[in-house]
Amino acid sequence: MQSAIEPNPLAETNGRYEKVQNLGQGSFGFVQLGRSNNSELYAIKFLKRGAINKYVEAEILNHSKLRHPHVIQFKEVFLTSEYICISMEYATGGSLFHYVQKQGRLKEAVARWFFQQLIIGADYCHKRGVANRDIKLENTLLQVVKGLPLPLLKICDFGYSKADTMSVAKSKVGTLTYMAPEVLVNRDGKYDGKVADIWSCGVMLYVMLYGRYPFDSPPGANVPKAAEILQMLDKMVGMRYTIPEGVEVSPEGRDLLQRMLLPDPASRIQLEQIMVHPWFTTNLPPEAATMNDSYLRAPFPPGHQQPDEIRQLLEGAKQHTAANASVPMANVMTAPPEDDGYDASIENAIREDLLTHGKSSGNMQLQHFINAHSGNMQIS
Numbered sequence: 439m440q441s442a443i444e445p446n447p448l449a450e451t452n453g454r455y456e457k458v459q460n461l462g463q464g465s466f467g468f469v470q471l472g473r474s475n476n477s478e479l480y481a482i483k484f485l486k487r488g489a490i491n492k493y494v495e496a497e498i499l500n501h502s503k504l505r506h507p508h509v510i511q512f513k514e515v516f517l518t519s520e521y522i523c524i525s526m527e528y529a530t531g532g533s534l535f536h537y538v539q540k541q542g543r544l545k546e547a548v549a550r551w552f553f554q555q556l557i558i559g560a561d562y563c564h565k566r567g568v569a570n571r572d573i574k575l576e577n578t579l580l581q582v583v584k585g586l587p588l589p590l591l592k593i594c595d596f597g598y599s600k601a602d603t604m605s606v607a608k609s610k611v612g613t614l615t616y617m618a619p620e621v622l623v624n625r626d627g628k629y630d631g632k633v634a635d636i637w638s639c640g641v642m643l644y645v646m647l648y649g650r651y652p653f654d655s656p657p658g659a660n661v662p663k664a665a666e667i668l669q670m671l672d673k674m675v676g677m678r679y680t681i682p683e684g685v686e687v688s689p690e691g692r693d694l695l696q697r698m699l700l701p702d703p704a705s706r707i708q709l710e711q712i713m714v715h716p717w718f719t720t721n722l723p724p725e726a727a728t729m730n731d732s733y734l735r736a737p738f739p740p741g742h743q744q745p746d747e748i749r750q751l752l753e754g755a756k757q758h759t760a761a762n763a764s765v766p767m768a769n770v771m772t773a774p775p776e777d778d779g780y781d782a783s784i785e786n787a788i789r790e791d792l793l794t795h796g797k798s799s800g801n802m803q804l805q806h807f808i809n810a811h812s813g814n815m816q817i818s
C-alpha cells in the first residue's frame with residue numbers, strides 16, 4: 439500500500455507509467471521502479487523542477503546521447519507538476535559496490551570481467567564526447583542476464599546535478615576517494631575529464647582487487663577539512679597506496695594499476711593503451727575489441743528524444759513551478775535565468791584552504807604538483 443509520505447509522481451502520467459516500488463534515494467532526488475504502459479520496467483529518477491541548473495541539463499543531454507550495452511540506457515525525460523523525471527533501463531543486480539562489499543574482494547578473473555566492460559563503456563562515452571566525472575563502484579550497476587555466469591556492468595549516473603567536482607566533495611566524502619589529484623586542486627575546471635575518468639577507473643580496479651581504497655578518504659565530517667584532503671593528496675602525488683598483505687595480484691594487474699594511478703595526468707595511461715594491455719586483453723572476447731566502432735555508427739531508434747526537444751522541456755520546467763506547470767511549452771520559452779542556483783562558495787573556500795595548506799606544507803613534490811595543476815602559477 440502507498441504510504442502517505444511516499445510521493446507517487448507517476449500517478450500524474452495518465453497511465454503512461456505506474457509506480458511499482460521505490461528503488462532508493464540519492465543526494466539530489468529519488469529513484470522509483472515504474473512499469474510503462476507496454477509493461478516494461480524502467481528505473482525513473484525524480485529531481486525537483488527547481489533543482490534544474492546548467493549542470494543537470496548538461497548531464498541529462500549527455501546521457502541521452504549514449505546508446506551502449508555497458509551504459510544504462512536512457513529512455514526519455516518527462517515532467518510532472520513537481521519533478522523532472524528521467525526514465526532509464528532498470529538494472530536488476532544492484533550496484534557493483536554492493537557486489538564487491540558482499541565478496542570482500544574479487545578474484546582477478548572476476549574483476550577483469552567487470553573492468554573490461556567498464557573500460558569499453560567508458561571508451562564509448564569518451565568517443566561520444568562524454569566524460570562521466572563521477573565513476574565509482576556505486577555508479578556502476580549490474581544487469582543479471584540469463585545464461586551468463588556473471589552480471590553485465592552498466593555505467594550509470596552521469597552526475598545529475600553534481601557535475602561540479604567540489605560539489606561532489608561537499609555532498610559525499612566517499613566520492614573523494616575516486617577523485618583524480620588534478621581535479622582536487624584545480625581551480626578553474628580546466629582539467630581533462632576523460633583523463634580524470636581513467637584515474638577513477640583505476641581506483642575501481644584497485645577496490646575490486648584489494649577490497650579497500652588505495653588512498654584513505656578523510657574521516658568523519660560531511661564537509662572534509664582541507665588539511666585532511668591534503669593528506670590524501672600527498673599520498674596520491676607520492677604514489678603511496680597501500681598493498682594489503684596476503685592479497686596476490688599478478689604483475690600485469692599491478693602494472694596496469696600503477697599506470698592508471700599516475701598522479702601526472704599527462705603520463706597516465708590512456709584508454710587505447712589500457713585496451714591493449716596484457717591484463718586487459720586476457721580472456722577478452724575478440725568481438726569486444728571492436729564493438730565500439732559499431733555502436734558509434736549505429737543510428738538512434740525512431741522516436742528517440744532529440745537534444746532540442748530535451749532542452750525545450752527543461753527550459754519549460756525551469757521557468758514554471760507546480761502552480762503553472764500546465765502552461766503549454768511553446769508559451770514558456772524565454773531566456774534562461776542568469777543564476778543557476780549553484781552556490782560554489784563552500785567548495786571554493788575548501789579549495790583555497792587546500793592550496794594554501796599545500797603551499798606552506800614544505801613538501802616540494804606536493805607544491806610542485808599544486809603549482810602545475812591548480813591553474814594559479816603564482817603559488818610557489
Ligand SMILES: Nc1ncnc2c1ncn2[C@@H]1O[C@H](COP(=O)(O)OP(=O)(O)OP(=O)(O)O)[C@@H](O)[C@H]1O
Pocket residue numbers: 461462463464465466467468469481483510526527528529530532533576577579594595610
Ligand atoms: N537504472 C537503475 N536501475 C536500478 N536501480 C537504480 C537505477 N538508477 C539508480 N538506481 C538505484 O536508486 C538509488 C538512488 O540512486 P541515485 O542515483 O539517485 O543516488 P545515488 O547514486 O545512490 O546517490 P547520489 O545521488 O548521492 O550519488 C541507488 O540505490 C541506485 O542503485
